[in-house]
Amino acid sequence: MDECVMDTDKGDVEEETPSLLWGMDPVFSAFARLYVKDILQMRESRQVPGIYFYKTHPVFQVDVLGTVVYRREREDFYCYGVDDGTGVINCLCWKNEKWRDHGDSVKGKGPSGVFDVEEKLRKLLETQRSICALEIGDVLRVRGTVKTSRQQREIMASCFYKVRDPVMAAQISRMLEMPKLYRDCYDRTSSVPPHQPGSNNPAQAGGPSDFQLLLGQAVRILKEFLREKEVARFRPYDVEYLLHPLVQRPAVTSSAGQESGAAGLPFATQVWNLLKESLKLLQDEGEIFRKVLSPDEVYNVTEQDKDLLAAIIDILREDSKREKYAEKGCHVLHILSSTRQRYSRNLSRAALQVALKFLECNSDIISTMDSHYTVL
Template structure:
């Protein structure tokens, strides 16, 4: 990569991918270019990356006194993963001695020493893999002897007899590529060319600030119409001497059209919605609608107790369907996402995955 193309290192923290374990394909990890500013930092589509999360099959294995070196294949390529041994793996126990101790302890009932030994053995088994087993590994990417490898900070064997984990992984990773990784990291400052001259963008920001400052829960269009009046040019349209005056929209028409467009943008973003569509245009501010918040919270709390959703939680589409059935047909997915984000921030619910939620 040309050094001139790299974003300045002081701006890397603005990219959320920089502080996350990037779930990249092994092929892309091997092909990433290393930064010329800071060694150990790599770039994928201008995203600065230094730690990754990989799931794959062990296809090779080398063991040393202090570490295992596993070759992991995710279907796109093979990368070496350096997995340091814990103190438990370094200690070699005498199987016959441990078995005798366990039998002696079992005669007296519960033996905490034997149970602790079982726990340690289970931990050893999770960290000791053979060829053909499924491994998940997280850690920073390093280049050693001109070969790309992962220095594991966390690794463990994944028990996946029905391939549920692998199917979920193959479903989520392409979504991350579409939504994050394949979109280049670009700063979008609010310049005069793309922000100030856009009256609809200014209108939406004026309305958002008004809703936040006044804690507005619902409103009608004529309640906020005057807020946008300064954006309508008061200069009359003039025609040249040899042309007849051309009739254009009046100031009131321009104001109504601008308000209509701004409200449509706010609805698309989920900031506002109409609970009931009628001639009386009443808009509800999503984050200020306590009834909607309580309804969503109750739905998640009730349905999380059902056996179907007990383990992973309620999917966002299930919650959306339930909200539309029990509260309002006009609640959009964007509006629901704003409420769910607010509930998670307030610790009212838990996000078990990108699209699943459960209650305490």
């Protein structure tokens, strides 16, 4: 029965961040190194045409490395089909006007032994032309903006060149780098507050509250701390001090002797409220979970919980041998049910997804098809 349950794709219904806040997301300002399949599937913004969303991150410029699989030349531009192994995208690469202006006009050579500027310029332009005129099978790196033309997604190149990669060092390096970028950046939920339905102007709708902005910063600080220190489990008071700099210390003291902030709440209360909401968000994202519900609040960090990861691998290794799962592997709901029975009844599906993605990136397990996994 597990296999019959459909996994809802949240990407299509996810609310957009207000356009005035896009600059707060570092992905928006960078050339996103996304897989071609994800570039082709990105949804276009409802607020600003020409801006696309990969999950919660606004994107309009990308960086792609792949093999040229088709080539068309026009008077002013080249049109290359670039295949990175996940899909093929059309790249529009404009020719340099200097090739036509100077490429054939400089023919003479200066006296022997004399530095000839025109000759050096001619050779430089010929070299530039040679690395920009690619053939099928060449490796091309392209940076540019994403466009949709005639219902076809393509890249309008601002920079492109042929990569000389005889031993595939550049391609292997990128293959190793991409999963880490996705895990640490692109697949992580943006801390910028989501768009509220019915308002295109955050200022008119009251805008994102100070607490929402503060909450995004708090979640980011906690994530970075847990990842850098490789924390396996913690209690709230172990990380509370990290949020102290975010809450402004009050300058006045109440008659009861307690420090009161701008909101009229004691400083410790403001920090605790911020920490409580931050931990709730991290739980919703699956970054942390509570193995045992008890008065002693202990949170396990999903990617650092060795016992959880070992339990998942053992379940896949054992159940993949059964005839029912031998062909397709185990469905994620079956894995969730088995892990809850074997390890923790409180494990959420979000936490399991984080653990499965971590194991897959480390090549401990593989995804055989949508929502099905097996061991290597």
